[in-house]
Amino acid sequence: MNTLRHPVSLGLCLCLLTGTGALLVSSDAEAGPHARGGARTSVNHAGGGARAANVNRGATANRSANVNRNTNVNRNTNVNRNTNINRDVNIHNDIDVDVDNRWHDGWYDHPVAAAAAVTTAAAVTAAAIGSIVYSVPPSCVTTVVNGMAYQQCGSTWYEPQYAGTTVQYVVVNPPN
Amino acid sequence: MRHAICLALGLLLPATSAAQSDAPPSAAAASAAAAVQPEAVAALERMGTYLRSLKNFTVHGDTTIDLVMDDGQKLEFPGTVDYKVRAPNGLQLDIRSDRKERQLFYDGKTLTVYGPKNKLYASTDAPPTIGALLDAASDKYGIELPLADLFLWGTDKAPTASLQSAVFVGPARIGNSPTEHYAFRQEGVDWQVWIEPGAKPLPRRLVITTTDDPAQPQYASTLTWNTNAALKDSAFTFTPPKDASRIRLVEVDAVAVGGATP
Numbered sequence: 333m334n335t336l337r338h339p340v341s342l343g344l345c346l347c348l349l350t351g352t353g354a355l356l357v358s359s360d361a362e363a364g365p366h367a368r369g370g371a372r373t374s375v376n377h378a379g380g381g382a383r384a385a386n387v388n389r390g391a392t393a394n395r396s397a398n399v400n401r402n403t404n405v406n407r408n409t410n411v412n413r414n415t416n417i418n419r420d421v422n423i424h425n426d427i428d429v430d431v432d433n434r435w436h437d438g439w440y441d442h443p444v445a446a447a448a449a450v451t452t453a454a455a456v457t458a459a460a461i462g463s464i465v466y467s468v469p470p471s472c473v474t475t476v477v478n479g480m481a482y483q484q485c486g487s488t489w490y491e492p493q494y495a496g497t498t499v500q501y502v503v504v505n506p507p508n
Numbered sequence: 509m510r511h512a513i514c515l516a517l518g519l520l521l522p523a524t525s526a527a528q529s530d531a532p533p534s535a536a537a538a539s540a541a542a543a544v545q546p547e548a549v550a551a552l553e554r555m556g557t558y559l560r561s562l563k564n565f566t567v568h569g570d571t572t573i574d575l576v577m578d579d580g581q582k583l584e585f586p587g588t589v590d591y592k593v594r595a596p597n598g599l600q601l602d603i604r605s606d607r608k609e610r611q612l613f614y615d616g617k618t619l620t621v622y623g624p625k626n627k628l629y630a631s632t633d634a635p636p637t638i639g640a641l642l643d644a645a646s647d648k649y650g651i652e653l654p655l656a657d658l659f660l661w662g663t664d665k666a667p668t669a670s671l672q673s674a675v676f677v678g679p680a681r682i683g684n685s686p687t688e689h690y691a692f693r694q695e696g697v698d699w700q701v702w703i704e705p706g707a708k709p710l711p712r713r714l715v716i717t718t719t720d721d722p723a724q725p726q727y728a729s730t731l732t733w734n735t736n737a738a739l740k741d742s743a744f745t746f747t748p749p750k751d752a753s754r755i756r757l758v759e760v761d762a763v764a765v766g767g768a769t770p
Binding site for chain 1: 651
């Protein structure tokens with residue numbers, strides 16, 4: 333009985349793994365719907381300094397920072413329908429539910445987050461120092477150097493950072 | 509006969525003003541000055557004054573947020589927001605959705621962002637008051653606190669002069685509580701608030717419609733308050749769990765911000 337069960341389990345495992353791989357590939361190809369923006373979560377904006385009276389501009393400024401991060405990844409194929417929006421997010425990343433994926437610009441994560449394009453970027457053997465991705469492959473190893481956490485993926489090292497409340501990973505030289 | 513005419517006029521006037529408030533933004537802008545009801549502004553100010561009088565409170569929000577896809581389709585995501593607040597310099601924010609959890613701790617000296625699932629935290633020096641913290645979080649780090657209005661109403665950061673429209677909609681109930689429903693319009697947002705009448709004019713529900721996106725996504729929250737909460741100092745100071753790792757909190761790119769701002 334046992335000898336029978338083992339091959340079955342193994343077969344099942346392989347199926348699941350294959351299925352997972354296929355899902356990743358298809359998500360790369362499809363890209364899925366892209367979120368172009370979300371609802372504001374407050375009427376008034378705290379920040380903005382001199383722009384305080386002009387409530388919308390403050391938000392625009394902050395979101396623009398996201399634009400910059402996207403540019404680094406070179407995956408801004410979305411049309412900017414509003415001047416303040418350039419969020420590049422892909423769907424089909426159910427695998428990474430509990431991982432912190434990229435999401436629009438606030439506290440609210442959602443299924444339309446980047447996994448596919450980002451994963452591809454991380455797989456490139458010689459990632460450029462300073463380039464930014466929003467997730468790293470699961471094979472990466474967390475290494476703490478001088479009290480700070482890094483992700484080591486083969487010969488490539490990533491430094492995770494909070495950009496707003498989103499975790500981004502910057503390719504860095506191996507830390508000492 | 510005269511009475512009948514007066515009555516008819518009396519009925520006509522409210523109907524006209526109601527029609528104005530439903531008008532599209534361009535038309536509303538033209539008649540903006542006429543649409544600001546003093547009683548609605550006064551209710552907003554009473555709420556703001558009361559909120560600023562609270563010293564120790566917690567508020568729980570059941571929230572939904574719309575995201576707009578490139579083709580204009582809106583998707584809605586539910587979540588919760590929990591604030592623990594000690595004025596003027598203690599704040600803890602817990603935010604949860606089915607996809608993400610984040611905590612924010614502020615004790616008057618240090619701001620920490622923590623992900624309970626990813627076990628990553630980042631701490632930085634912070635200004636001495638919640639008001640200044642909101643500025644710094646937004647301007648320096650690109651962190652917009654949800655429902656930031658709870659800390660801005662009753663201050664010059666939420667000037668009633670920026671109201672383009674202010675209307676009392678009518679009495680309503682949120683849960684079992686009687687409330688009064690108001691509708692406001694500001695640049696970029698139409699918003700509604702349900703305020704408890706009486707000595708504790710708390711906002712019980714807030715709906716914010718983003719009007720500078722043609723899809724008009726909404727953020728809605730129903731709020732549950734404890735205005736006399738027993739809060740410990742430890743609520744505001746982050747103590748990293750053993751398995752948590754420290755990372756950096758990056759500042760938003762000032763050059764990019766300046767360059768992209770019209």
